[in-house]
Every structure is written in structure tokens, then in C-alpha cells.
Amino acid sequence: MITQNSGLRRFNIHNFSLPAWAGRLPDGRTYNTCPAAGVCAAVCYARHGTYRFPQVKAKHERNLARILDDLPQWEADILAELAHPRFRGGVALRVHDSGDYFSDSYTLAWLRIARAVPDVLFYSYTKEVDRFRRLVEPDPPANFRWVYSYGGKQDHLLDPTRDRVADVFPTETAIAEAGWNTNADTDLDAVLGPNPVGMAQNNIPHLQRRIGARTFREWQAAQTARTRTVSRTTNHR
Numbered sequence: 001m002i003t004q005n006s007g008l009r010r011f012n013i014h015n016f017s018l019p020a021w022a023g024r025l026p027d028g029r030t031y032n033t034c035p036a037a038g039v040c041a042a043v044c045y046a047r048h049g050t051y052r053f054p055q056v057k058a059k060h061e062r063n064l065a066r067i068l069d070d071l072p073q074w075e076a077d078i079l080a081e082l083a084h085p086r087f088r089g090g091v092a093l094r095v096h097d098s099g100d101y102f103s104d105s106y107t108l109a110w111l112r113i114a115r116a117v118p119d120v121l122f123y124s125y126t127k128e129v130d131r132f133r134r135l136v137e138p139d140p141p142a143n144f145r146w147v148y149s150y151g152g153k154q155d156h157l158l159d160p161t162r163d164r165v166a167d168v169f170p171t172e173t174a175i176a177e178a179g180w181n182t183n184a185d186t187d188l189d190a191v192l193g194p195n196p197v198g199m200a201q202n203n204i205p206h207l208q209r210r211i212g213a214r215t216f217r218e219w220q221a222a223q224t225a226r227t228r229t230v231s232r233t234t235n236h237r
């Protein structure tokens, strides 16, 4: 279940993936692994390119099916994988290069896994602000790190003066001009480097055209304001 995608292999980072956002498993069950996704879902990198290769998609779907079928067994299986010697000596595991912490019980399982394997640094980008406030922030394992990434429905809960946050910018130059800190040297800078963290858009031309020059934070804020205006207008009818 744990693998190394091409983007993270060069940093010797392992990863665990779910199918991104919403879909249907081969057995007909529907899912949403990113319930807090906002504008990011419209330009989700994990729904394009290699992520759509049949064998890659099938692997991610198998991971999710195992979690949904039997969470305790999945947890035991992940722990068995992490017992392999290749996970000794300070390696990092990115939980979700696609997908997110989609339920409380699933999130708590990862916290137990991190506590059981203190040698491994577990880290994630997440949009699950409310869930992390309740379940993770009060007592996080020392080897479990996260960064809240903008572009989700819970952006308004974030406070960049106290939260570690990441935003997607059009270019590296835009990150520098905003005074944010790039994670271009290593993905681990997202959780171990200085805060706040800027990431340049993925090089996928049709998605870049859709995002334009705005950051995910700006795009989500405009989207949220528009939704509130529509809702107020509707309520006054």
C-alpha cells in the first residue's frame, strides 16, 4: 500500500494515496475522500496525468476499499508494512499525495500508526481544519506533522499567524514576491521549513489556464464570498 511516486522518490519520501475527491469504486460504492475540498477540486492534479493510469487508479481504489471494508485490519496491514527495515533510519511518509483525512475514525487510525512507529516522520497537506482542531491539535504525536493547505471549504477557519499554512501560487517568482517560503527544494519543507509555505502550480497547462494568476487562497475567498451573496439574496426572496 505504501509506495514512492516519481515526484517524491527523489527526496526518498514514501507515500500513501487514496483516490482523489469523489468517485465510485468498482463495486459500486461511492466515496468522497476530500470532503473539505473547495476550489482545489476543480483543478485537482491528482485527477489528471499518471493518476488516471488504470493500474495507479486501481491501486488507490484498493487502498480505499481496504479502509472502508475493515479499518482495524487495514491498520494492522499498514503497521506490518512499516515494520520492514526500509522504514528504519528516519524516513518520511507523506500520507495522501492524493485524498485527505475523510473521517474521524480514519484520522485516529493514522495517529495510532504514527505513535506505534516513532522512527518514521508522517506528514500531510490537509484541508480538514475542523477535524484536525478537534482530533489532532490537542495532542499530536511528535512524528506527525501537517500543513493546512488553502483552497478548501474551511479556509475561513485558518489563522496564518498561528497555523502552518500552504498556498498555491502561479510561479516561484510570485511566491518570493509575496514573502512566502517555497518548498521547491524538498516537499518536507512544507512541514519542517519556515511558515507560510508557497507551492508553484503544477505544470498542467489546461489547469494553469483555469487557475490564472490567483492563488488558491484568493480564489477560495472569492468563491466563498460569492456563495454567501447568493445565499443572502435567495433568503431575502
Ligand code: SF4
Residues within 6 Å of the ligand: 020, 021, 033, 034, 037, 038, 040, 041, 043, 044, 045, 046, 097, 098, 099, 100, 127
Ligand atoms: S484536497 Fe487535494 S486531492 Fe483532494 S480534491 Fe483537493 S487537490 Fe485534489
